Amino acid sequence: MSAQQMTAQLKSEARLTRPDDIYQVLIDAHRDLTPEQSQAFNSRLVLLLANHIGDDEVIAESVEAARKGL
Amino acid sequence: MSEGTAATDFTYQPSPDQSAATPVRHPVVIIGAGPVGLAAALDLAQRGRKVVVLDDDNTVSTGSRAICWSKRALEIMDRLSVGDALVEKGVTWQKGKVFFGEEQLYAFDLLPEEGHRMPAFINLQQYHFEAFTVREVLKHPEIDLRWNNRLVGVDNREDGVTLTIETPDGEYSLVADYMLAADGARSATRRLLGLDFKGQIFKDRFLIADVIMKADFPTERWFWFDPPFNKGQSALLHKQPDDVWRIDLQLGWDADPEEERKPENVIPRLKAMLGNDVDFELEWVSVYTFQCRRLEKFRHGRIFFIGDSAHQVSPFGARGANSGLQDIDNLAWKLDLVLDGKAPESLLASYHDERAFAADENILNSTRSTDFITPKSDASRAFRDAVLDLARDHGFARRLVNSGRLSLPSTYSDSGLNSPDSPGFIGAMIPGAPCVDAPVTLDGKDTWLLHHLGGDFCALYFARETETAESLAQLRDNLAALEMPVKLVAVFPPGTTAPAGALTDRDHLADARYDSRPGTFYLIRPDQHVTARWRQADPQAIRGALQRALGKGPASAEADAEKEGTAA
Numbered sequence: 337m338s339a340q341q342m343t344a345q346l347k348s349e350a351r352l353t354r355p356d357d358i359y360q361v362l363i364d365a366h367r368d369l370t371p372e373q374s375q376a377f378n379s380r381l382v383l384l385l386a387n388h389i390g391d392d393e394v395i396a397e398s399v400e401a402a403r404k405g406l
Numbered sequence: 407m408s409e410g411t412a413a414t415d416f417t418y419q420p421s422p423d424q425s426a427a428t429p430v431r432h433p434v435v436i437i438g439a440g441p442v443g444l445a446a447a448l449d450l451a452q453r454g455r456k457v458v459v460l461d462d463d464n465t466v467s468t469g470s471r472a473i474c475w476s477k478r479a480l481e482i483m484d485r486l487s488v489g490d491a492l493v494e495k496g497v498t499w500q501k502g503k504v505f506f507g508e509e510q511l512y513a514f515d516l517l518p519e520e521g522h523r524m525p526a527f528i529n530l531q532q533y534h535f536e537a538f539t540v541r542e543v544l545k546h547p548e549i550d551l552r553w554n555n556r557l558v559g560v561d562n563r564e565d566g567v568t569l570t571i572e573t574p575d576g577e578y579s580l581v582a583d584y585m586l587a588a589d590g591a592r593s594a595t596r597r598l599l600g601l602d603f604k605g606q607i608f609k610d611r612f613l614i615a616d617v618i619m620k621a622d623f624p625t626e627r628w629f630w631f632d633p634p635f636n637k638g639q640s641a642l643l644h645k646q647p648d649d650v651w652r653i654d655l656q657l658g659w660d661a662d663p664e665e666e667r668k669p670e671n672v673i674p675r676l677k678a679m680l681g682n683d684v685d686f687e688l689e690w691v692s693v694y695t696f697q698c699r700r701l702e703k704f705r706h707g708r709i710f711f712i713g714d715s716a717h718q719v720s721p722f723g724a725r726g727a728n729s730g731l732q733d734i735d736n737l738a739w740k741l742d743l744v745l746d747g748k749a750p751e752s753l754l755a756s757y758h759d760e761r762a763f764a765a766d767e768n769i770l771n772s773t774r775s776t777d778f779i780t781p782k783s784d785a786s787r788a789f790r791d792a793v794l795d796l797a798r799d800h801g802f803a804r805r806l807v808n809s810g811r812l813s814l815p816s817t818y819s820d821s822g823l824n825s826p827d828s829p830g831f832i833g834a835m836i837p838g839a840p841c842v843d844a845p846v847t848l849d850g851k852d853t854w855l856l857h858h859l860g861g862d863f864c865a866l867y868f869a870r871e872t873e874t875a876e877s878l879a880q881l882r883d884n885l886a887a888l889e890m891p892v893k894l895v896a897v898f899p900p901g902t903t904a905p906a907g908a909l910t911d912r913d914h915l916a917d918a919r920y921d922s923r924p925g926t927f928y929l930i931r932p933d934q935h936v937t938a939r940w941r942q943a944d945p946q947a948i949r950g951a952l953q954r955a956l957g958k959g960p961a962s963a964e965a966d967a968e969k970e971g972t973a974a
């Protein structure tokens with residue numbers, strides 16, 4: 337598979353109509369949470385979104401993109 | 407002794423081999439009379455092979471070991487004439503529940519489908535399984551079962567294997583054309599050959615208790631995450647015959663196994679689980695740490711590793727003994743044909759290919775379950791807990807809860823013995839798949855499809871509308887005249903008159919499960935795995951597929967040529 341095909345599934349262009357609002361929703365959701373609770377929250381959110389996306393390839397590409405540089 | 411019980415203790419008897427001047431040669435020697443070694447002996451004996459079985463002990467297995475026997479394992483044992491005794495004594499179950507804290511997360515049903523002779527699972531103590539199997543073994547004069555015979559030396563040569571065996575009367579030697587190492591997870595054969603057993607050990611401890619009590623819990627597999635009686639850990643409750651219950655309590659890595667095993671520590675734990683007013687007795691208690699690992703190669707020259715000596719898994723999923731029985735199902739017919747000179751050595755190479763593939767599947771599943779039950783990192787624990795929390799309200803998360811993915815037979819989809827699939831089929835019965843059962847009738851009497859498939863190569867043939875007794879007899883003769891005789895198993899739709907000896911598809915289930923049309927033809931291996939199928943049987947194609955299934959396919963022919971090349 338070519339590099340272009342590899343990244344064809346995950347949409348990287350801006351898709352949120354109000355990006356700043358969504359960003360704030362994510363940050364606010366962690367308010368008053370202990371680091372452990374934050375991790376629990378993030379894990380739940382990832383699972384909910386992964387299931388909603390329901391596409392193995394998109395998920396695999398997201399994982400790869402998120403791992404980059406770590 | 408009644409039908410329902412079988413002897414569990416046996417006596418050592420010296421064999422004339424022990425006083426022979428030169429080591430006596432046997433075609434097949436099996437090391438280990440556990441479930442796998444015993445089943446291997448039965449399978450070979452049913453094929454008329456003489457086998458010697460050596461075991462270092464003189465009893466069946468002791469302690470808390472296998473309890474769950476899968477449908478496929480029971481089908482194999484049924485072919486070996488032990489299936490009925492196992493099912494009759496065992497506790498049949500197919501349902502389970504998974505709890506989180508005090509709440510039930512979900513319930514499952516493993517075999518919601520009717521029309522299979524064998525249940526999805528039975529629970530039966532490993533010692534009962536072995537006792538019934540020994541009872542059958544003792545009926546076969548071909549099997550020479552020698553208790554208190556410990557393998558202490560192996561010389562694996564190109565022309566045979568020399569074994570050194572220790573007995574109460576001292577040491578003696580035997581020579582084997584082929585040796586099957588069924589000597590378990592701590593295999594002496596593996597150690598004597600200096601072979602690595604690689605994999606991972608899970609940093610956790612489990613208290614496994616077999617408890618005798620009269621209780622009216624249902625015959626379901628109950629699994630708890632973080633129950634109130636074992637905070638932060640998991641637990642399992644499962645029924646066995648004779649009012650024995652299997653209880654697993656996760657203890658964590660820091661638990662002291664010596665302390666935890668003591669009745670004064672076990673009893674309060676069990677009372678917390680079962681309630682103060684339940685009377686129980688401890689049959690057996692042990693503390694286990696689990697691992698998943700396998701040998702790199704299941705065959706070393708004339709030595710074959712079968713069962714736990716070849717691969718070991720954590721018990722979540724009941725994939726240990728169940729997969730070991732599939733090993734022997736796979737190997738026995740191949741070894742028999744090679745010993746008879748009816749198939750080339752290359753057929754034996756397919757044992758490793760097919761069963762190592764299956765072992766990897768089992769190890770993958772067991773490792774995933776164990777990682778879910780015992781998360782290896784903080785992140786892994788966070789995800790695990792997130793799954794459990796979400797499972798209350800979200801259906802998708804219930805599918806992610808993993809307390810064991812229960813043993814299913816492997817489909818050898820990549821096997822070199824298969825022929826390419828024909829176009830136009832749907833369903834699970836692809837080349838490499840284990841045949842599924844269906845209720846059929848023979849001469850008006852109810853019977854099961856799997857009873858007619860296997861043992862030898864078979865042709866599962868769905869009759870055409872124009873079929874006559876004569877056309878069928880012609881096909882039967884043609885199949886019997888092939889280089890390897892193929893037994894015709896013809897199936898007619900319900901409502902038609904099947905000629906004598908042909909089956910009727912009583913409930914249309916064979917048709918549905920095999921996606922048949924009139925004329926559909928499946929070539930089935932002696933271990934009841936599909937190896938080729940066609941919409942129309944073409945003698946040329948059948949001959950070719952049979953060749954491949956005997957290890958004479960293009961891939962194996964090349965491998966043989968290569969071997970000869972290097973040997974020259």
Ligand SMILES: Cc1cc2nc3c(=O)[nH]c(=O)nc-3n(C[C@H](O)[C@H](O)[C@H](O)COP(=O)(O)OP(=O)(O)OC[C@H]3O[C@@H](n4cnc5c(N)ncnc54)[C@H](O)[C@@H]3O)c2cc1C
Pocket residue numbers: 437438439440441442443460461462463467470471472473474475532555556557558588589590591593594595614694712713714715721724725726727728729730
């Ligand atoms: C707690 C627990 C629960 C389990 N639950 C299940 C389950 O529900 N379902 C399932 O399928 N599996 C289960 N298993 C796994 C199952 O017990 C094993 O997979 C099974 O026993 C393997 O059978 P085997 O014949 O390969 O080896 P074993 O049963 O270990 O038999 C090996 C035999 O070889 C003999 N032997 C050893 N060394 C020598 C020697 N040097 N010379 C001669 N003989 C020798 C031994 O005495 C023994 O009889 C469980 C295991 C455990 C520990």
